[in-house]
Structure formats: C-alpha cells, structure tokens
Amino acid sequence: MNLYLPIAELSVNVFVIIGMGAAVGFLSGMFGVGGGFLITPLLIFYNIPPAVAVATGANQVIASSFSGALAYYKRRAIDFRLGSVLLAGGLAGSSVGVWVFSALRRIGQLDLVVSITYVVFLGGVGGLMLVESIQSMRRSKNGGPGDVRRPGKHNWIHGLPLKMRFHASKLYISVIPVLGLGFLIGMLAAVMGVGGGFIMIPAMIYLLRVPTNVVIGTSLFQIIFTAAATTILQAGTNMTIDMVLAFLLMVGGVVGAQFGAQAGRKLRGDQLRLLLALLVLGVGARLGFELFIPPDEPFSITRPVAL
Amino acid sequence: MKRGFLLGAATALAVLAVSGALAQVPAPNAPAAPVAPVVNNTETFEIGLSTDRIGIDSAFTGTRLVIFGALDNVDSRILREQRYDIVVVLVGPRRPVVVREKESFFGLWLNRGSEAFNAAPMSYALASSRPLGDIAPGIVLERLGLGIDNLRLQIDPDGEEVDRTNRDRYAEALRRVNRSTGLYNQSSGTIEFVSSTLFRAELSLPADLPTGQHTARAFLFRQGALIREDSETLFVVKxxxxxxxxxxxxxxxxxxxxxxxxxxxxxxxxxxxxxxxx
Structure with missing residues (x-):
C-alpha cells in the first residue's frame, strides 16, 4: 500500500515505514535509547531526502521516548532533577548545534562531518561499552555481583565546585560536568539528527556514576524535550517535518518499543550493555566503511538552502 | 480525476475527429494533381491537454499524461512518407540546484568540486514519434534545447563563459542522476496517430513529480526542420x-x-x- 508524503513529496510503502519504526522501536524499548541514530540512516537509505529524514527522525523519537519514559516513571526510575540540569545544558548545546548544522550544509560538507562524528562517537562509545560489559560479565561469572557500583571511588569530576544533591540518583556532584555533558550531547544531537541517548547513557554511567536503574528513565526524560525542541525548530526554520511519515514511524515504534521493553527486562544489565555496544559498533562500522569505498555515483544534487 | 480525464479525452477526440473530417474533404483531390503541391508551411498544429491540473493526493504514485494534438493542412505526400515528426515534452518548474562531486582524499570520499545551475528543470518528460536523432540533426536539437542531453540548465543572459568541459561533467551528472530516478525520462515511438491528422502522446510522470507550473510543448518537424510549435500550461498541485x-x-x-x-x-x-x- 503506497502513500504520498506531503512534505517529503514522494510516495512510500506504508508497511515498509511501519516495519522500520517497529524494528527501531523494539531496539529502543530494549536499550532505552531513542533510536534516532538508526532511524535517520534507514530513512535516507529509503530515499527520503536527508533534511526530512533528520527532522522527522527527531519527531518520531519523541513518541518512543515518551512511551518509554512513562514506563520508567511508573517504576520511579527517573531522576527529574538530574534530567532538568542535563536538559538546560542540552538546549543551549542544540542551539549552537543548529547553527553549526546550517553552516556545514551551506559549504556542502554536512554529510561528511555527520558521518565522521557518527563513526567517532559510535566507535568510541561502542568500544568502551563492549570492553566494560565483557569485564562485568567475567566478574559475574566468577561469582561476584555483575554490576559493581563503587560509591567510595571518586574521579576528578567529583572534585569540581558548585555541588548539587540528586536524591533519586544518590549523587552529590558538581553541576558543571552535568551541564557540560548536556551541552555536548545537545550539540551533537542537532548536528547528527539524533536524541543522543546512545552517548548520554554510557556517559551517565561511566562519567557521572549514576546508578544504572535510573539512567535510562532519566535519559528518556531528557530526550523528549531535546527532540521536541529540535522538532519545533526544524519545523519553523526548514519546514522539513513530515507529519505523515513521522506518524507511521511512531505507530510502528510505539508497538515495537513495548515488546522491546519486555525483552529488555529478561536480560541482565551487562548483557544489555554488551548487545547495545555491538549494535552501536555495527552502525558505526558500516558508516565508517562507506566513507572509504568508492561511491557508485560520485555526484549528488542538492537544492541550495534558502537563507 | 480519472473520470474527468476520460471525459476530457473523449471530448477532445470528438472535437478533433470533426475537424479532422473537415480537413480531409479536399484531400482526395490533392494527390491527383499532376504538379507538385506548392502549398508551403500552411500546416496548423495545436495541442490540448486532457487536464490543466494534476492533483496529488495521498494515493499518488505517478501518472500518465495524455496530450492530444491536431495536425491540419498537411502535405499529404510528406505525411504518407512519414516525414512529419512530432516531439512532445513536459518541462517541470525550473529551480536552482547545486551538483557536488565526491573525490578520494587520502582514501576518504568527500565532496570536493561543485557547480551551481540556476534554472534546472525539476522534471522533464519527452515523447517523440521517432528517436530524436532521426528527427532532426543534433545541432537543431541543441539549439532548441530538446531532449535530456540538450536540456538547458542555466538561464544566464549576461553570464561569463564557464569552463566548457567542467560544466559538461557536472551537467551530465545532473542529467544522469535525474534520469536514473525517473525525474527525467524520454521515449520514442510513444506518439501514435489516431487518424491522419490527430495524434496522441503519452508521457509518464514520476511519483515525486514536483508541484508547481509545468509547461507542455509540442514541436512539429517536417523533413528535419522545425515548422510549428505550440505550448500549454499545466499545474501540479497537492x-x-x-x-x-x-x-x-x-x-x-x-x-x-x-x-x-x-x-x-x-x-x-x-x-x-x-x-x-x-
């Protein structure tokens, strides 16, 4: 069944789009990431114009994040205070990111920078998580607890001033790294067209030492607002949000996310992290590989951005 | 829309069939004349679209546009020898585009060169009675900007000279990419004569047909020379x-x-x- 998309201005197969949404929704429900880093490349692969794919991806992320966040809210696994501070940094970061985005688009190097950023961050984050989760699994095999939280062990981050108490996370840390992390991720999110969960989650676990049980909920809470800001900004400046496309993705995504969340509960924390690490590394490797293989068609046509 | 189109087509056929019949009345006498006909350039050539508006709704997956045309006062000897040729095109709205080329840079493929074209048609569909090359010499086609390969991409009345080969490389890429996505297409033998004076051309329009003002143009060639031209406007709207x-x-x-x-x-x-x- 084909449907003409009013903003993307082309005809797509409804079931392919819903299926895409469901597959990504399953993964996002399982790992607690928005899935933007998967949906945007998939849409571009399906011939949706990149500008529409990036913006509409952000719109669909809201639905899956909201649905997921509700589940974590019921389990009281969201640290609203930590989420709000991250969000404050994130909104500042995304406004800078939007500016970088349009500057890169003007000089025609957006694709390249996006790909390199994806490769660097997906590779780095995926690699770190892979190593850590394997170590953690080894430990649990040897009889110890799988997840080791070392409250006594502090790193340099805990020496910074402007400390703030985050009850739900049982943390007492400086707001500087929290704001900084939010800013960095907000900026990356705008440039890469993603929510940033795949960077946020490991950063919260390994840098801020937030307990794993509140990490996903808090990250989802934060992503809802970042993605909403991106959506409204993109709609207002570039007119690239396709509501019909977004709705099809959401329907698939919401359904997929429910099953993904169930599957996620059957797995241990370290197993989840290992799988997420492999997924992240896989996407990163694919994108990195593409930078080096000669393209079938070296020429591309773009319509200049109206400024 | 379909029913409207059929009705329109039927009316066009009926109207044109009548005018065709009228035109044929003197015809039987003409070939009987022993002297070669002196009738010069009196052919009339007109096209009509089955619709002046294509609506794009949620079920739109591309469409076929039928263009009817009437060709009257023809030299029947030339017509018999099939030396009349017709080319029908539908040119989409012209917009500026930038074509970029990826080049290898230390193993990394990145956009290096680019060229802007200020008025590339966003879509182009062509139907002709015979392959373009057989209809008229290349130089004529180029002057008319007829055919995907001769399509004008730049409207620049007082522009300076652009490096010829470089321009051709990017322009060719633009044509190639648009051809592969179906936005530019051309086919020959897709114009059929319904009667001796009435012809029918079918253009295939892609699913991502751009909205805006399109221009349908028809060209009549006689023995390789352009003699008549007609155009109609078509709006594509959501x-x-x-x-x-x-x-x-x-x-x-x-x-x-x-x-x-x-x-x-x-x-x-x-x-x-x-x-x-x-």
Missing amino acids: TGFESVLSTFALRQGYLYGVAAVLLAIVTGWFGRIIFKRD
Whole structure:
C-alpha cells in the first residue's frame, strides 16, 4: 500500500515505514535509547531526502521516548532533577548545534562531518561499552555481583565546585560536568539528527556514576524535550517535518518499543550493555566503511538552502 | 480525476475527429494533381491537454499524461512518407540546484568540486514519434534545447563563459542522476496517430513529480526542420489532506512543529495505554 508524503513529496510503502519504526522501536524499548541514530540512516537509505529524514527522525523519537519514559516513571526510575540540569545544558548545546548544522550544509560538507562524528562517537562509545560489559560479565561469572557500583571511588569530576544533591540518583556532584555533558550531547544531537541517548547513557554511567536503574528513565526524560525542541525548530526554520511519515514511524515504534521493553527486562544489565555496544559498533562500522569505498555515483544534487 | 480525464479525452477526440473530417474533404483531390503541391508551411498544429491540473493526493504514485494534438493542412505526400515528426515534452518548474562531486582524499570520499545551475528543470518528460536523432540533426536539437542531453540548465543572459568541459561533467551528472530516478525520462515511438491528422502522446510522470507550473510543448518537424510549435500550461498541485498539511507546514512552521510534538506525545501515550503489561 503506497502513500504520498506531503512534505517529503514522494510516495512510500506504508508497511515498509511501519516495519522500520517497529524494528527501531523494539531496539529502543530494549536499550532505552531513542533510536534516532538508526532511524535517520534507514530513512535516507529509503530515499527520503536527508533534511526530512533528520527532522522527522527527531519527531518520531519523541513518541518512543515518551512511551518509554512513562514506563520508567511508573517504576520511579527517573531522576527529574538530574534530567532538568542535563536538559538546560542540552538546549543551549542544540542551539549552537543548529547553527553549526546550517553552516556545514551551506559549504556542502554536512554529510561528511555527520558521518565522521557518527563513526567517532559510535566507535568510541561502542568500544568502551563492549570492553566494560565483557569485564562485568567475567566478574559475574566468577561469582561476584555483575554490576559493581563503587560509591567510595571518586574521579576528578567529583572534585569540581558548585555541588548539587540528586536524591533519586544518590549523587552529590558538581553541576558543571552535568551541564557540560548536556551541552555536548545537545550539540551533537542537532548536528547528527539524533536524541543522543546512545552517548548520554554510557556517559551517565561511566562519567557521572549514576546508578544504572535510573539512567535510562532519566535519559528518556531528557530526550523528549531535546527532540521536541529540535522538532519545533526544524519545523519553523526548514519546514522539513513530515507529519505523515513521522506518524507511521511512531505507530510502528510505539508497538515495537513495548515488546522491546519486555525483552529488555529478561536480560541482565551487562548483557544489555554488551548487545547495545555491538549494535552501536555495527552502525558505526558500516558508516565508517562507506566513507572509504568508492561511491557508485560520485555526484549528488542538492537544492541550495534558502537563507 | 480519472473520470474527468476520460471525459476530457473523449471530448477532445470528438472535437478533433470533426475537424479532422473537415480537413480531409479536399484531400482526395490533392494527390491527383499532376504538379507538385506548392502549398508551403500552411500546416496548423495545436495541442490540448486532457487536464490543466494534476492533483496529488495521498494515493499518488505517478501518472500518465495524455496530450492530444491536431495536425491540419498537411502535405499529404510528406505525411504518407512519414516525414512529419512530432516531439512532445513536459518541462517541470525550473529551480536552482547545486551538483557536488565526491573525490578520494587520502582514501576518504568527500565532496570536493561543485557547480551551481540556476534554472534546472525539476522534471522533464519527452515523447517523440521517432528517436530524436532521426528527427532532426543534433545541432537543431541543441539549439532548441530538446531532449535530456540538450536540456538547458542555466538561464544566464549576461553570464561569463564557464569552463566548457567542467560544466559538461557536472551537467551530465545532473542529467544522469535525474534520469536514473525517473525525474527525467524520454521515449520514442510513444506518439501514435489516431487518424491522419490527430495524434496522441503519452508521457509518464514520476511519483515525486514536483508541484508547481509545468509547461507542455509540442514541436512539429517536417523533413528535419522545425515548422510549428505550440505550448500549454499545466499545474501540479497537492489536493485534499496533503494540501492542507503542507500549507500548514509552510505558513505556520512553528505551530506545525508544536502540533507534530503533540501528535508524538499522544501517540506515545496511547501506545502505553494499549500495551499496558506491567
């Protein structure tokens, strides 16, 4: 069944789009990431114009994040205070990111920078998580607890001033790294067209030492607002949000996310992290590989951005 | 739309059939004359579109546009020898585009060169009675900008000379890419004569047909020379829900964004209610 998309201005197969949404929704429900880093490349692969794919991806992320966040809210696994501070940094970061985005688009190097950023961050984050989760699994095999939280062990981050108490996370840390992390991720999110969960989650676990049980909920809470800001900004400046496309993705995504969340509960924390690490590394490797293989068609046509 | 089109086509056929019959009345006498006909360039040539507006709704997956045309006062000897040729094109709205080329840079493929064309047609469909090369010499086709390979991409009355080969490389890429996506297409032998004076051309239009003003042009060639030309305007517009939504997105972008966010939240929340399992 084909449907003409009013903003993307082309005809797509409804079931392919819903299926895409469901597959990504399953993964996002399982790992607690928005899935933007998967949906945007998939849409571009399906011939949706990149500008529409990036913006509409952000719109669909809201639905899956909201649905997921509700589940974590019921389990009281969201640290609203930590989420709000991250969000404050994130909104500042995304406004800078939007500016970088349009500057890169003007000089025609957006694709390249996006790909390199994806490769660097997906590779780095995926690699770190892979190593850590394997170590953690080894430990649990040897009889110890799988997840080791070392409250006594502090790193340099805990020496910074402007400390703030985050009850739900049982943390007492400086707001500087929290704001900084939010800013960095907000900026990356705008440039890469993603929510940033795949960077946020490991950063919260390994840098801020937030307990794993509140990490996903808090990250989802934060992503809802970042993605909403991106959506409204993109709609207002570039007119690239396709509501019909977004709705099809959401329907698939919401359904997929429910099953993904169930599957996620059957797995241990370290197993989840290992799988997420492999997924992240896989996407990163694919994108990195593409930078080096000669393209079938070296020429591309773009319509200049109206400024 | 389909019924409207059929009706329109039927009327066009009826009208043209009448005029065709009238035109044929003196015809039987003409070939009988022993002297070669002196009738010069009196052919009349006209086209009519089955519709002046193509509506794009949610079920749009591309369409076929039928263009009818009448060819009167023809030299029947030339017509018999099939030395009349017809080319019909539909040119989409012209917009500026940038063509970029990826080059290898220390193993990394990145956009290096680029060229801007200020008026590339966003779509182009051509139908001709015979392959273009057989209809007229290349130089004539180039002067007319006829055929994908001769398509004008630049409208620049007082522009300076651009490096010829470089320009051709990017321009060729633009044509090649658009041809592969179906936005540019041309086919020969797709014009059929319904009667001796009435012809019918079929153009295939892609699913991502750009909206805006399109121009249908028809060219009549006699023995390789262009003798008549006619054009008609066609509007491609979004209709119904698609039109409401895209107008909303264009006119009130921020409000549209807020609506998109609300839609996402409601969908996410609804999904939660339906699949409440914990």
